[in-house]
Amino acid sequence: MNILILGGGGREHSLAWAVMQNPKCDKLIVAPGNAGIAMIAECASLDILDGGAVTEFAEAEAIDLVIIGPEAPLEAGVADTLAQAGIAVFGPSAAAARLETSKTFTKEICDAAGAPTAAWARFEALEPAQAYVRAKGAPIVVKADGLAAGKGVVVAETEAEALAALDDMFAGSFGAAGAAVVIEEMMRGEEASFFVLVDGDTVLPFGTAQDHKRVGDGDTGPNTGGMGAYSPAPVMTDAVSTRALDDIVRPTMAEMARRGTPYRGVLYVGLMIDNGAPRLVEYNVRFGDPECQALMMRLGAQALDLMQAVAEGRLGDMQVTWAEDHAVCVVMAARGYPGAYEKGTEIRGLDTLPEDAAHMVFHAGTRAEGGKIEAAGGRVLGATARGATLAEAQARAYALVDGIDWPEGFVRRDIGWRALG
Numbered sequence: 001m002n003i004l005i006l007g008g009g010g011r012e013h014s015l016a017w018a019v020m021q022n023p024k025c026d027k028l029i030v031a032p033g034n035a036g037i038a039m040i041a042e043c044a045s046l047d048i049l050d051g052g053a054v055t056e057f058a059e060a061e062a063i064d065l066v067i068i069g070p071e072a073p074l075e076a077g078v079a080d081t082l083a084q085a086g087i088a089v090f091g092p093s094a095a096a097a098r099l100e101t102s103k104t105f106t107k108e109i110c111d112a113a114g115a116p117t118a119a120w121a122r123f124e125a126l127e128p129a130q131a132y133v134r135a136k137g138a139p140i141v142v143k144a145d146g147l148a149a150g151k152g153v154v155v156a157e158t159e160a161e162a163l164a165a166l167d168d169m170f171a172g173s174f175g176a177a178g179a180a181v182v183i184e185e186m187m188r189g190e191e192a193s194f195f196v197l198v199d200g201d202t203v204l205p206f207g208t209a210q211d212h213k214r215v216g217d218g219d220t221g222p223n224t225g226g227m228g229a230y231s232p233a234p235v236m237t238d239a240v241s242t243r244a245l246d247d248i249v250r251p252t253m254a255e256m257a258r259r260g261t262p263y264r265g266v267l268y269v270g271l272m273i274d275n276g277a278p279r280l281v282e283y284n285v286r287f288g289d290p291e292c293q294a295l296m297m298r299l300g301a302q303a304l305d306l307m308q309a310v311a312e313g314r315l316g317d318m319q320v321t322w323a324e325d326h327a328v329c330v331v332m333a334a335r336g337y338p339g340a341y342e343k344g345t346e347i348r349g350l351d352t353l354p355e356d357a358a359h360m361v362f363h364a365g366t367r368a369e370g371g372k373i374e375a376a377g378g379r380v381l382g383a384t385a386r387g388a389t390l391a392e393a394q395a396r397a398y399a400l401v402d403g404i405d406w407p408e409g410f411v412r413r414d415i416g417w418r419a420l421g
Contacts, residue, residue, distance in 0.1 A: 002027040002062050003304070005041075006048040006078070007069025008034045010331075010364035010382040011289035014296035015067060015303065016041050017360060022301040024308075029061060035373050036363025048073045051081025058087050065090065065308055068265075071147055071286050075101045079265075088311040092285050095261040099252075099283040103145045103182040106283055113251035117280040118184040126170040132183055133162045144169050145180040152178065153223055155186070189274030190418065191281065192233040193291050194244055196269065197306060199315035200262040203253055205245065206306070206320055207299070208236035209291035210418065215338060217414045224338045225379055228415030230328045230390060231294040235273050235418075244271055244278040252283075264310060293329040293362050293384045298322060300357070328397040328416055329362075329384040332409045337378035347373045347380070348405035358386045361400055380409060390419055 001024045005012050013036050019025050020040055031054075033043030047053050049072060058066055066082050068074055068091030077094035091097075098105040103122075110117045122145070123129035133140060142165040144152030152174045156162035162183075169178035195206040209231040215221035236244075249269055256263050268284035268291075287295070296303055302321060309318045334341035350373060353361060362384055365377015383400035387393030394416045401411055 001025055001064040001308075003029070003065050003067065004058055004061065004063045005030045005067045005069060006054065006073050008032045008037070009070065009289055010362045010379065011287050011292040012069040013037050013362040013364070014293040014360075014382070014384070015069060015287070017362070018296040018300055018303040019067070022304040024304060027061075029063075031057070034363045034376075035366040035368040036361070038368065048078065049076045051076065051078040054078055055081050055085045055087065058082065059085070064088060065311055067091070067307055069286060071097065071100055071284065074285055075147060088308070090265060090307040090311045092263055092265040093261065096256060096263045096265075097285045099256075099263070099267070100285040101147055103143050103282075104180065107182065109252055109255050110280060113255040115248040115251050115280055116278070118187050120182055120184045122180060122182050124180045126166060129166050129170075129181055129183060130163055133159060133166065136183075136185075138162055139186040141184040141186055142166060142169070143182045143184065144174045144178040145182055146174075146176060146178070155223065187272040187274070187279055187281065189272045189279075190235045192235050192271050192273060193229075193288055194236060194241065194269040194271055195287070195291070195295065196245070196249055196267050197310050197315055198253060198263045198265065198267055199310045199313045200257070200264050201313070202315040203245065203250055204315050204318060204320065205241060206266065207231060207295050207322070208233040208241070209288070209294055210235070211288060211291055212412060212415055215412075217412050218417075222338055224333070226288065226290045226331060227333065227412045228328070228330045229288070229291040229294050230326065230393070230416045230419065231291065231298060232322075232326070233419070237276075240273055240276055240278055243276070244269060248278065248280050266310075289364075290329040290331050290382050293382045294327040297327040297329070297360065297384050297386050298325060325386050325388060326390040326393040327384060327386045328390070328393040329382045330397045330401055330411050330415050331364075331379050332381040332383065332401060332404065332406065332411050333379050334365075334375050334377070335408055335410050341378055342408060343374075343376055345375045345406065345408040347375060347409070349403055353400055353403050359396060359400060360384050361404070375406070375408065390416055394420070
């Protein structure tokens with residue numbers, strides 16, 4: 001098979017790494033890719049938001065399957081254009097992708113499906129939103145309605161913090177994504193990520209993970225795109241997973257099909273679990289980042305078979321085979337992230353680290369310059385490792401971190417703390 005992956009972050013590096021382990025893969029192209037991806041696959045310069053350009057490229061390269069990594073091409077309808085051209089694609093239509101691209105849409109779907117989630121209200125103007133916050137009090141959650149690169153959510157512990165978030169969003173901090181806001185009740189409990197594959201008919205539970213959104217140890221500081229993750233998540237017991245499927249996922253998928261927008265792809269189900277009862281925090285319509293790195297580390301070559309089955313509508317014939325192991329991904333970010341950070345700093349020591357079935361450093365925001373690897377983003381690397389236990393996987397991941405010479409970077413030192421106590 002000839003395969004094209006769209007994207008250039010840590011998620012796409014891990015997807016490429018897994019796909020390359022499957023003997024079905026004859027040729028792999030990643031657009032635009034990054035410095036790490038270029039070491040294992042061909043990288044192409046391509047506007048991944050232009051469905052016509054992507055389709056033309058796929059036809060010229062005789063691509064058999066396109067895997068869409070990030071959410072922006074899904075919002076732009078790239079999967080629709082590819083499907084119309086008869087090219088197999090892993091990723092939902094633009095209409096189905098609204099489960100991530102519009103917080104309001106997701107809330108309306110949940111209400112129609114009876115899926116448990118936080119109480120909410122939507123606002124398109126600052127003053128009514130301020131009045132709502134004052135009436136409800138804190139803690140409270142303020143979300144930009146549209147896509148904001150994983151950063152458009154403020155969990156406000158005080159009324160002042162919530163009002164400041166509203167000021168920022170309506171002042172244009174998140175561009176068009178913040179033109180409307182959704183304000184939600186604060187849900188208490190333990191958060192976890194539940195992944196399912198869907199081909200329009202079949203829903204197949206895929207795996208669990210737990211992300212660390214806050215920038216600092218002990219879950220302190222502002223939200224980020226994710227500072228680390230581990231898989232599996234112990235809080236996602238069989239009973240909790242079954243309840244999430246029956247109460248949240250399947251009713252949502254049924255409602256989407258009823259509206260004429262059946263879902264096809266991977267669905268990230270962000271859950272808050274309180275005394276064994278899951279409630280929906282959010283849907284993402286692609287693999288989470290950095291959860292994907294931990295999942296792919298454990299899954300390996302199976303990933304391609306499963307994504308192909310989704311694209312071809314034969315998921316009912318598949319099953320996921322997990323080893324009894326654990327994986328941890330520790331994100332190395334540029335100092336200052338999620339605020340202003342410096343680009344162009346050199347990263348040394350990567351060539352001395354082990355790269356095998358139990359150790360990988362996935363590149364996110366990197367570039368190759370003059371024979372050197374340089375930081376080119378906020379989240380830059382994902383040190384990822386497998387182990388027989390979570391503690392072993394964590395120790396191996398931090399050993400990778402400690403082998404990297406990059407003074408301008410930083411990590412959280414407590415990835416996996418909830419499960420490890």
